[in-house]
Amino acid sequence: MEPILAPESIDLIALAPVIVLSVFAMMVLVLDLWGGRNKTLLVFISLVGLLMTAISAFAKHPLPAYSFNDSYIVDHLSLFFICIFTLSSALTILLSVEYNEREDIRAGEYYALILFCTVGMILLASSTDMIMIFLGIEIVSICLYVLTGIRRNDHRSNEAALKYFLLGAFATGFLLYGMTLVYGSTGSTNLFKIAEFIQNPSAQSNPLLLMGLVLLIIGLGFKVASAPFHMWAPDVYQGAPTPVTAFMAVGPKAAAFAAFFRVFAEAFPEMSPSWETLLSIIAVLSMFVGNLGAIMQTNIKRMLAFSSISHAGYILIAIIAKSSLGSSALLFYMLSYTFMTFGAFGIVIILGRKGEENLEIENYSGLAYKHPIIALSMTIFLLSLGGLPPFAGFVAKFYIFSAAIQEGLLTLVIIAVLNSAISFYYYLKVVVFMYMKESEAEFKISLTPMTLFVILIGVIGTINLGIFPNTIIALASH
Amino acid sequence: MFLLAMGIACGMLLMTSLLGPKRKFADKMEPFECGESQLVSPHQRFSVKFYLVAVLFVLFDIEAIFFFPWAILFRRLGMFGFIEMLLFILILGIGLLYVWKRGGLDWE
Numbered sequence: 001m002e003p004i005l006a007p008e009s010i011d012l013i014a015l016a017p018v019i020v021l022s023v024f025a026m027m028v029l030v031l032d033l034w035g036g037r038n039k040t041l042l043v044f045i046s047l048v049g050l051l052m053t054a055i056s057a058f059a060k061h062p063l064p065a066y067s068f069n070d071s072y073i074v075d076h077l078s079l080f081f082i083c084i085f086t087l088s089s090a091l092t093i094l095l096s097v098e099y100n101e102r103e104d105i106r107a108g109e110y111y112a113l114i115l116f117c118t119v120g121m122i123l124l125a126s127s128t129d130m131i132m133i134f135l136g137i138e139i140v141s142i143c144l145y146v147l148t149g150i151r152r153n154d155h156r157s158n159e160a161a162l163k164y165f166l167l168g169a170f171a172t173g174f175l176l177y178g179m180t181l182v183y184g185s186t187g188s189t190n191l192f193k194i195a196e197f198i199q200n201p202s203a204q205s206n207p208l209l210l211m212g213l214v215l216l217i218i219g220l221g222f223k224v225a226s227a228p229f230h231m232w233a234p235d236v237y238q239g240a241p242t243p244v245t246a247f248m249a250v251g252p253k254a255a256a257f258a259a260f261f262r263v264f265a266e267a268f269p270e271m272s273p274s275w276e277t278l279l280s281i282i283a284v285l286s287m288f289v290g291n292l293g294a295i296m297q298t299n300i301k302r303m304l305a306f307s308s309i310s311h312a313g314y315i316l317i318a319i320i321a322k323s324s325l326g327s328s329a330l331l332f333y334m335l336s337y338t339f340m341t342f343g344a345f346g347i348v349i350i351l352g353r354k355g356e357e358n359l360e361i362e363n364y365s366g367l368a369y370k371h372p373i374i375a376l377s378m379t380i381f382l383l384s385l386g387g388l389p390p391f392a393g394f395v396a397k398f399y400i401f402s403a404a405i406q407e408g409l410l411t412l413v414i415i416a417v418l419n420s421a422i423s424f425y426y427y428l429k430v431v432v433f434m435y436m437k438e439s440e441a442e443f444k445i446s447l448t449p450m451t452l453f454v455i456l457i458g459v460i461g462t463i464n465l466g467i468f469p470n471t472i473i474a475l476a477s478h
Numbered sequence: 479m480f481l482l483a484m485g486i487a488c489g490m491l492l493m494t495s496l497l498g499p500k501r502k503f504a505d506k507m508e509p510f511e512c513g514e515s516q517l518v519s520p521h522q523r524f525s526v527k528f529y530l531v532a533v534l535f536v537l538f539d540i541e542a543i544f545f546f547p548w549a550i551l552f553r554r555l556g557m558f559g560f561i562e563m564l565l566f567i568l569i570l571g572i573g574l575l576y577v578w579k580r581g582g583l584d585w586e
Contacts, residue, residue, distance in 0.1 A: 026572050033579040 011067035014074045016056040017082055017122055024049025025115035032108025039100070039108055046093050046111045050118070054086040057122075070190055071129030076478040080331045081125035081258050084338055085251055089118045091342045091454050092247040095349055098448040099243050102354050105150055114247065117143035121255035128266070130179045130189040133259050137175065137223060140252045141168050147247075148240040154356070160239025167222070167232045175219025181212030191267035198270045213275055216263060217282070223256040226282050226312040227289035234293070237305035242352060245301060246345035249308045254334045257315055261330060265322040272322065279320050280412055286313030287419040294426045300348055300359050303426060304341075307385060310423060311337060317412055318400045325403040328477035332399050335472060336384070336392030336465045343458020344381040347374060350447050350455075361430055366439025374445070375434045377459050382427040384462045387420045392465035399473070530582060541570055 012019065028042050028049070035041060057079055064075035092114055100110065120139025127133045145168065149161025183189050185208040186197045197203055222229040237245045264275055290310025297303040318330040351367075351374075352358050368375035384391030397420065401413045465472060548555065548563050555562075577583060 026569070029576055030572060033576065 009067070009069045011060075011065060014060045014065045014067040015072065016059050017053045018119055018126075020056045021049055021053040021115055021119050021122065024052070025112050025119065028115060029109065029112040032112070035108060037106060039097075039106075039111070042108050042111045043093055043097055046115055047090055049115060050086045050090045050093075053118070053122075054083055057082045066128075068129075068132075070192060071132045072123075072126055073128045074126065077258065077261070077327060077331070078122075078126040080476060081254060081334075082122055084254055084331075084334050085118050085121045085125070088247060088251040088254070088338050088342065089114055091338075091457065092243050092251070094450045094454050095243040095246065095342070095346055096241075097450050098446060099241065099349050099352075102352075102446065103151060103241065103356070104354075105241065107150060110147070110150060113143045113147050117147070117247075117252065121251055124255040125258035125262075127259070128191045128262060130182065130191070130263075133263070134172075134176060134179060136255070136259070138172065140255060141172065141223070144168075144244075144248060144252060147244045148236055150244070151241055151356075154239075156239040156356070157241070158239075160236045164232055164236045171219050171222035171229065173219075174215050174222070178212045178215030178217075178219055181208050181215065185209040185212065191262060194267040195269065198268060204271050204274075209271075210274060213268065213271070214278065217275065217278055220256060220260050220263070221282055224253055224260065224312050224315075225309055226316060227285040227309060228282075230286065230289060230309045230312075233309055234297075234302045234305040237308070238299060238301045242301065242345055242349050242356070245304075246342050249304070249341050249345075250334075250338045253308070253312070254338075257319070257330065257334065260316075261319050261322075261327060264319060265327065269322060276320055279316055280409075283313045283316035283320065283412065284415050286310060286316065287416060288313075291419050291422040291426075294423070297426070298360055298362070300361050300364070300430070303361065303430075304344060304348075307423065307426070308341070310419060311385075313419070314397060314400060314416055317404050317409065317416060320409060320412070321400075321403040321407045323403060323407060324477065325406060326400075328473065329396075329399040329403040331476040332465075332469070332473060333396040335476075336396040336462070339458050339461030339465065340381045340384045340391075340393060343377065343455055343462060344385065346451055346455040346458060347378045347381070350374070350445055350451055351443065353444060361433055363441070364430055364433045365437035367434040367443065370439060370443050371445060377455055378434065379431050380459060380462055382430055384466065386424045386427040388424075390463070390466045392462045392469075395466055395469045399469075527585060534577060534582060538570070538574075 024045060028045055031045065032039075032042055057074075060074045063079075064073055066073055093111060096105075096110065096114075099105075117140050120136050120143065124133060124136030124140060127136055145161055145165045148164050149157055151157035179189065182194065185206045186194045186203070188194055188197065203209070218229065222232075225233040237248065240248065264272075264279070268275060287310050290306045290308070290313060294303050294306035294310065297306060315330060315333055318326045318333060320326075321329070348359065351363070364378075367378070380391060384393035387393045387397040389395075397416075401416065404413050404416075544566065545563075548559060552559065
């Protein structure tokens, strides 16, 4: 009997970031058992682990490289995404230290879960096989369910975790059923083999395949919180600990978009007429639901949740554009979104009080008189989220819109620009409260070096990407 | 080989029935003897500790299932498969260590 499974198909160097991060995550998990109440060591190890992960991602040359029988890929898209993931996880951990102290979150598993979640995100962005995508999504989701409910004694956190878990499990069912149907009608779970099979026009009209595509869109659409599959987002974003909310709005969302891009732009480009319309409807709905919903909100975390739904709409346009310009627009958008979202949530954290208090937009009244620099940074983040030059948000939107116009998606772009205008209403509302209203209560700012560092990175990133976007655009458009 | 296996199985049955102590009383003669009475209302509360034990059992049970395909293909997978399995067991061991130290195995 000859040996099966030639080990050559397994390229461990290509898999280095996943391995390194898993080892660090397990280390954090085990060290916590002896660590006592002080979590500084865990924070340090987690940050080192994330740094090592980002470095080890560049170990593989030349690109693209494949591993595990073409189900795992290292290419520019995945490398860029790994950088975004490690950055967002590191920023989350930095934000968490002070927050966890205040909210009395003592679990060292918190950091291990963030690392494990990042492992899932890396797998998700690097997979070219539907089974791998499914595994990645599950690793990410399970960690997020726990992280959402980590404030065990708070009923809102519990409610959020339960809702997220039930709806998430339901969406996973849709996703898996879609994968089954696609596998049944194309004979493979590998994205490249599916793309090959689909070149045959008679294969494209298979109703089972179309049904599978629709179910895939539903499943992935849920994970990126796009309308009409967004119902969980506001409650979960509000109930989760604020650093986790920031994390959810950036990392896992970017990972789900990476999977979205891989599935639709790499496996089904031949069938684009059939999924383009559907995705366009979802994109338009997300923008309107997100922006109109955000106007009604009085809680800043809920407002940012709706704003993140509308951003999912803009990002979907980049996926519909599906050209190489579309993919680099996606990458650039995700990076600038990371900076502004973490900055904004960082400020929400330093203004918050124990027990998730002080999160109403009214609480921000008169902030500019007491703490002008904090108010100014918040203004920068909000204007950038709205898409005003000279900030990163503007360039990112501009980039997506030009990619879309090149593909002839003029109507979509017009709707998106209109929506950007709507979004200024609620972003500016916070600015108006900060600058033009009298403050009613004293502000208790709990500013630690780590939180300050995150906000500083947010400000620098937002302005830098807005004024000098060329380096990053060159990196994104490989 | 078959006779040996048959012999061991039958021998064990025979030995236990011959050597084992037999103390019969009413509770023991019931079809199930897991500490629960047979006829009770289903709306009963039971300790949440069972839940943890059940979850841990499912986790480790499912992970143990991976040993079977490996055992069947042990020779054909060779050294590579052996090392991979050692890694798998190591990770399982870390999980067990975590559960143990966290007190997941303590009943009180």
